[in-house]
Amino acid sequence: MTQQGVRWTADQVLALAPDDASRKAGSRLGTAGPWSESGCDDTGAVWGLCKGSGSRPYQAVIDTSGPAYKCSCPSRKFPCKHAVGLLLLWSADEQAVPAGTAPDWAEQWLKGRRARAAKPEPGSTGAESGPVDPEAARRRAERRADRITAGAAELEQRLADLLRGGIAAAERPGYGLWEEAAARMVDAQAPGLAGLVRELGAIPGSGPGWPTRLLEECALLHLLDRAWLGRADLPEPLAATVRSRVGVPATPQGPAIRDRWQVLAQYDTADAKLTTRRIWLYGRESRRSALVLDFGPAGRPPGVALPVGLTIDADLTPYPGAGRLRAALGERYGTGAAPDGPPPGGTATEAVERYGRALLDDPWLESYPATLSAAIPIPPKDGDDRWQLADAEGELALPVTPGAAARSGLWRLAALSGGAPVTVFGECGHRGFTPLAAWPRGSTETVALT
Known part of the structure; x- marks a missing residue:
């Protein structure tokens, strides 16, 4: 098949499903039985009719270059179970979803989507964007900065009061005091400070050793305030x-x-208000890592989703800041290419050193992307619940981040390794290493661990 016609694997498709229910329902629709008039083309379009409970079949069409989805079913999930099922069928059966010409109902949506993508985004420098008053924008920024400054000064006083009263007494007032302080930071239009204060409030109930952890986090918050x-x-x-x-x-x-850009990993984290999606990319020519962040309201997945293991030809625009890892995903060209194998890796010692150097640019950085070229996963031993990644090329073993087992397929990684070294990509930080993807020796296929 041509590069633009590369079909995804079943794992890549299922990783795009918004929840477990959609994965299960989509898997049941991933066979030829309920589908008719299915097809695909070299622009990345996939379409098909799925038999439902009504007299008319559901019309599903997917633009894999997005990816983006359209289905006539009433589901509010994206992708819905029909889109997941169609992608599974497309990934597994070339005869059931052959190359062809899109029908009118699918072509109409595809043309509309591509026409919208060609227009400048709202707020861009295109001619369609409205006039911007730079003086008004400057005054708004100044007013917000003044409010944040007042909030940071208040937070400094609260931290001083906490230390004056003693760290050990921090659990007496309960979480309400921390939540009240976080609300004050929200009022000051400093949501980053508010989130850090809420994290402080959870530490006193986090188990043995919490006073030390609270002191460490208070020091980092104080550093951010002073900065x-x-x-x-x-x-x-x-x-x-x-x-x-x-x-x-x-x-x-x-x-x-x-x-x-090679898609190395994708995973979501959620709190009561927001779902955050982190997508790690690696540029094959630029040899640089990039982090794409996308957000969605609580209970709903973000809109941007990229199949892990695919390589996409795309534009990325960096955000300002030291390190400049975060970037915005721009125009994409084509539908993606076959896997290129793992990015260049190194030893565990080199990964720790890179994280240390990154802290010089961003002292509040919790982790940094790293690829271990020869790691052996070691399951917990008697009396210990910590996984480790032993360096086959050195003497260092990195502890796996506490709680990573709930998000990462550590036993899948162990089975993939079989006791032999494998290449592992993940996040290396002060709490340990979080494995996100792996490659067996001699394989170019990315195995997602999230």
């Missing part, structure tokens, strides 16, 4: 990082980087 209050004296890249950590919105700053 904000003294931001005028910071180098601009570090000042941009401080603004981002405090919660001031930022926009990507070009120029865009076009590359063949």
Whole structure:
């Protein structure tokens, strides 16, 4: 098949489903039985009619270059079970979903989608964007900065009061006091500070050793407060990082980087208000890592989803800040290429050293992307519940991040290894290493561990 006609694997398709129920229902529809008039083309379009409970079949069409989905069913999930089922059928059976010409109902949606994609985004520099009053924008930014400054000063006083009263007494007031302080930071338009305060409130009930952990996090929060209050004296890249950590919105700053970006990992985290999706990419020509973030309301997945293991030809525009790992996904060209194998890796010692150097640019960085070229997963031993990744090329063994077993397929990684070294991509930080993807020796296929 041509590069633009590369079909995804079943694992890549199922990783795009919004929840377990959609995965199960989609898997039941991933056979030829309920489908008719299915087809695909070299632009990345896949379409088909799925028999439902009514007299008329559901019309499903997918643009895999997005990916984006359209189905005539009433489901509010994206992708719905019919789209998941159609993609599973497309990935497994070329005869059931052959190459062809899209029918009118599918072509109409595809043309509309591509026409919308060709228009400038709202707020861009295109001619259709409305006039912007720079003076009004400057005054708004100044008012917000003043509110954040007042909130940071108040937070400094609260931290001083906490230390004056003693860390050991921090669990007496309960979580309500922390939530009240977080609400004050929200009022100050500093959502980043509010989130850090809420994390502080959870530490006193986190088990043995919590006073030490609370003191460490208070020190980092104090550092961020002082950095904000003294931001005028910071180098601009570090000042941009401080603004981002405090919660001031930022926009990507070009120029865009076009590359063949390999999708290494994708996973979601959620709280009571927001679902955050993290997508790690690696540029095959630029040899740089990039993090794409997308957000959705609580209980609903974000809109951006990329199949792990695929390589996409796309533009990425970095956000300002030291390190500049975060980037915005821009225009994509084609539908993706076959796997390229793992990115260049190194030893566990080198991964820790890279994280240490990254902390110079961003002292609040919890982890940094790393590829271990020869790691052996070691399951917990008697009396210990911690996994480790032993370095086959050195003497260092990295502990797996606590709680990562709930998100990562550690036993799948162990089975993949069979006691032999494998290449592992993940996040290396002060809590340990979180494995997100792996490659057996000699294989180019990415095995997602999330």
